[in-house]
Amino acid sequence: MSIRKKFDLSAYFVVGPENTKGRSVAMIIKDVVEAGFTCIQIRSKVASARELIQLTREASEVIAQAGKSDEVVLLVDDRLDVILAAKQQGIKVDGIHVGQDDIPVEVCREYLGEDSIIGLSARTHDIFEYIKTVDVSQIDYFGVGPLHETMTKPDCGVDLDGKVITRSFEEISKIAQISPVPVVVGGGVKLIDIPQLAQTGVDGFFVVSAVSEADDPKQAAVDLVKTWKLYATVG
Numbered sequence: 001m002s003i004r005k006k007f008d009l010s011a012y013f014v015v016g017p018e019n020t021k022g023r024s025v026a027m028i029i030k031d032v033v034e035a036g037f038t039c040i041q042i043r044s045k046v047a048s049a050r051e052l053i054q055l056t057r058e059a060s061e062v063i064a065q066a067g068k069s070d071e072v073v074l075l076v077d078d079r080l081d082v083i084l085a086a087k088q089q090g091i092k093v094d095g096i097h098v099g100q101d102d103i104p105v106e107v108c109r110e111y112l113g114e115d116s117i118i119g120l121s122a123r124t125h126d127i128f129e130y131i132k133t134v135d136v137s138q139i140d141y142f143g144v145g146p147l148h149e150t151m152t153k154p155d156c157g158v159d160l161d162g163k164v165i166t167r168s169f170e171e172i173s174k175i176a177q178i179s180p181v182p183v184v185v186g187g188g189v190k191l192i193d194i195p196q197l198a199q200t201g202v203d204g205f206f207v208v209s210a211v212s213e214a215d216d217p218k219q220a221a222v223d224l225v226k227t228w229k230l231y232a233t234v235g
């Protein structure tokens with residue numbers, strides 16, 4: 001059984017310099033942390049290792065300045081090298097999020113240790129079969145999606161024929177029931193989806209554009225958190 005501490009992934013924001021409409025990554029993270037988001041993932045396919053370390057540092061500082069170092073989880077997508085370098089520089093980073101084709105979760109666990117959080121995207125369409133093949137003792141949560149097609153990650157949910165397969169609320173409820181670890185759902189999630197999603201029994205939602213593309217990101221983040229809390233409790 002895992003001895004890892006409990007963490008809250010209910011409101012999870014994924015961000016990198018390519019998603020901020022020119023705003024600073026740190027400022028937008030400050031907004032969502034103040035709005036009550038519980039998890040931040042730094043994710044960039046264009047930033048250099050040094051930029052990613054710097055973004056991780058800034059995110060960690062923003063979370064600390066908000067007095068939320070013990071409650072807000074800070075993760076980095078894919079980049080075990082960045083996380084190890086950041087930790088070596090004294091930056092508080094809580095773990096990694098990887099996909100099925102990225103560094104194996106066993107390797108992440110070996111390098112990051114028992115206390116780190118490791119999230120795994122379940123991309124395979126037959127997720128019920130896929131879950132059986134994963135050593136769930138190595139992971140802390142599954143990322144599942146997309147709920148809708150999304151321009152933020154155009155290959156999300158694309159099958160071998162190039163067709164996008166989205167997940168229905170019914171399927172998401174079943175995944176929540178069978179998964180041995182917490183489940184967060186993202187990909188095209190907007191405010192309007194939150195009531196139904198919260199009632200599927202999953203542990204959280206993750207978004208990029210619902211916050212980053214909003215005219216007022218902080219207000220968008222507040223509305224997402226408030227709505228999740230309202231409906232997750234009645235679900």
Ligand code: TZP
Binds near residue numbers: 014146150208209
């Ligand atoms: N992983 C799966 S979908 C996705 C990621 C990082 C992007 C979701 O972006 P958006 O803008 O919330 O649809």
Ligand code: MG
Binds near residue numbers: 077078097098
């Ligand atoms: Mg990846």
